[in-house]
Amino acid sequence: MFQRPTVINNVETFANIPFIALEGADAYRQYGTAKSPGTRVVCVSGQVKKPGAYEIAMGTLLREVIYNLAGGLHEGRTLQAVLIGGAAGVFLRPDEIDIALDFQSLAAIGATFGSGAIMVMDDTANVRGVLRRIARFFKDESCGKCFPCQIGTQRQYEIITRTVGAFHETPIHDLGATMRDASLCGLGQTASSAILSAIDKGLV
């Protein structure tokens, strides 16, 4: 802009503006639900036939995104879990994928759109390995300022890496709740979200 380097944040919001300016708010509102109007770009990755970015109307079912748009799972595989919202998102069980993808429906089950990332894992996926990668990501990305995240993300990574069996005897829930409640910024506040959801839903 003005012949200068320009940061566009957030690209998706900016991309929506020309359509609304040209066609009007009503035309935009005919997509999506009453409370979550318009479209959203979701990025489907993982073990599906056609991973990629798809623009969906708000309120589209997650099942439809996975099985119609992204082509469903590979032959002979069954669904194990879906991570929605990215590393700071939450895991969904196979029986939870009939959820409508709009802000209100997702909030009602404690999930968020987040970055719009949808990661699909079939029965061959190693969810524990995914948790280890998520924990490592947060440990590496913590800036080290506030105490709960600075030490907490390190401890979370250690617990995830070390624990072989069930997690109920580890302090991971207290740790996660403290990071969520007391961290300085959104990184620490969501560093335990995906990990605790996977543990609580019995996926590991």
Next chain:
Amino acid sequence: MSDVTLTIDDQSITVPEGTTILQAAHQIDKEIPTICYHPHFTAPSLCRMCVVEVEKSRVLVQSCSRACENGMVVRTDTPRVQQARKTILELLNSAVDVSDAPDIQEYMRRYGANAQRFADGARRELPLHDDNPFYIRDYSKCILCWRCVQACGEDVQWTFAIHRAGRGFETRIATFFEKPIPESTCVYCGNCVQACPTGALKAKREFWIESGRDVSELVRHSRLERRRKR
């Protein structure tokens, strides 16, 4: 400036706009624990010990820097707050040697922190820096409260000899390019040593007395050093 009225632990209080929750709580004799906070420094809001529950807030709120608002409903000692404080203390104790920090020891007793929890994790064990005649730096005792950085920088001395280096769990306080203190911009004002709550920064004389060494040696030692330099 106008006044704002809020509720702290069911007690109504009116304070001037801009007053922090911590300051307001002090006015009605509510004690909120703090570690990194120093009344003369900008609140860095890092230790998160002073968090309180504010109605309608998704997460806990740091009382040291959050200004009071009209109609705010604050609770300073709920189970959620206590849980966070206890876990923060356990995390600190698991990473750093806090044996020289009386305030933290007292908080650990008060909040029932388990010193063995997280005990099998990585610790920040760093070599002791004894590189100048006035003070030692033992970063194995450093909790990264930033008080020394603030004292050295914009809150007191404007010298900027030290700052944070690294990130995440590997964060530490360091001089630029990790040079010894005499090669830094340090003017030996001693403000950082005064501000340190955990004994990570300590006057050399104090350090020698504590480790049972003969302090007269220290004086001779520094005289010799001075003569050698001439």
